[in-house]
Amino acid sequence: MESKFKLLGLEMKYFIPVALIIMGAAFTGALPKGMEGVIPFLLITGVLLNEIGNRTPIIKDYFGGGPIVAIFAAAALVTYNILPETVVSSSATFMKSGGFLNFYIAALITGSILGMDTKLLIKAGLKYLPVIIGGVVVSILMTGAVGALMGYGFVNAVFYIAIPIMGGGMGAGAVPLAQIFGKAMDQDPTQLLSIMVPAVALGNAVAIVCAGILNKLGKKYNKFSGDGKLLKGQDDVGIEEEKELKVDYLSLGKGLLIATTFYVLGKFLGRYIPLHPYALMILSVAFAKLTGILKREHEEAATTWFQFVMKNFTLALLVGIGIAYTDLGAVISAFSLTYLLLVITTIVGAMLGTAIVGRLLGFYMIExxxxxxxxxxxxxxxGDIAVLSASNRMELLPFSQISSRIGGAFMLILTSLLINLFV
Structure with missing residues (x-):
């Protein structure tokens, strides 16, 4: 059967006319200002920028490829006044007061946690999570210390560089972190995100390079490597693969309701508990998962909805982040040799911390x-795929998912607590 190149699931004979219609409307002022116009514009722009990023040498291998290009190229389109002002304003409204960002994050957090195996969640808490915490603590302290020595500031280095890098990427990390910081510091999240985004991008690149180096070290020093096994004396990773979920229309609607309800619960609890609503939502979802309050079919509905949102709207979200939350001027002014050194320090600190705690708990240091x-x-x-590919350890993907999901959620909760101490 002939394989045809597709974008957004469409062959080029369909995609090109659709793209021309949307872009033509955008640049002639005919694009509707509501979600019926903004969503197709963000989708088309996102998939085109993603394709460019995934085909650009160096960027695709070390800087995250399409997602990074989607953010920064979209920001450049705004900075250099290439996009019409009406498109920029309607996109920013959709992302912010329109609630698209919160809508996406609610689906991401709820579905990813409810989609995990309960036994895996407990195992992660007993052994794996302490190793993650060790990496986070050493990374934060080292980055803060270097920041203080170089005049960048301990608190600035921790909040603007170390925590965003360790926070689980863009959608579930830097973006909600900017919201948390903005609320606590009474600052514009746009300015904060412009400082965090390049840190996350550079951190991703450094992590991939370090993964390749660790793979070579593992071959040279066999006693520190498990050749893909995480724990000493372990025969296999011991984690079941996630099953393919059956999709039906009712389950999507059910998942939407569950995800948004947990978000509303987080907002409601935030009126009485001094933590950010995102952190409270994470705790609520984790509590529901561990106690089994929801039937399995409802958990699967939330996971199905999360996968639907992630696969269809991630690129649209990234373009929206570029347009509404990324100030390219601030990004450029934030970058310096000191900034780069702090990013590298964050990654090195994460490796040292996990190596020390992991060794104490019976982990192979390299893994x-x-x-x-x-x-x-x-x-x-x-980033998980890129790091594991560079280290030639794709069999460890289930554990990397714990880092991205539970570890990222942990960072949001930790940040909500720390921000109250330092601000």
Missing amino acids: GMITAGLCMANMGGT
């Missing part, structure tokens, strides 16, 4: 550093 360290410091799912 512990890759999964609990580098997979915390990369850009989520795409």
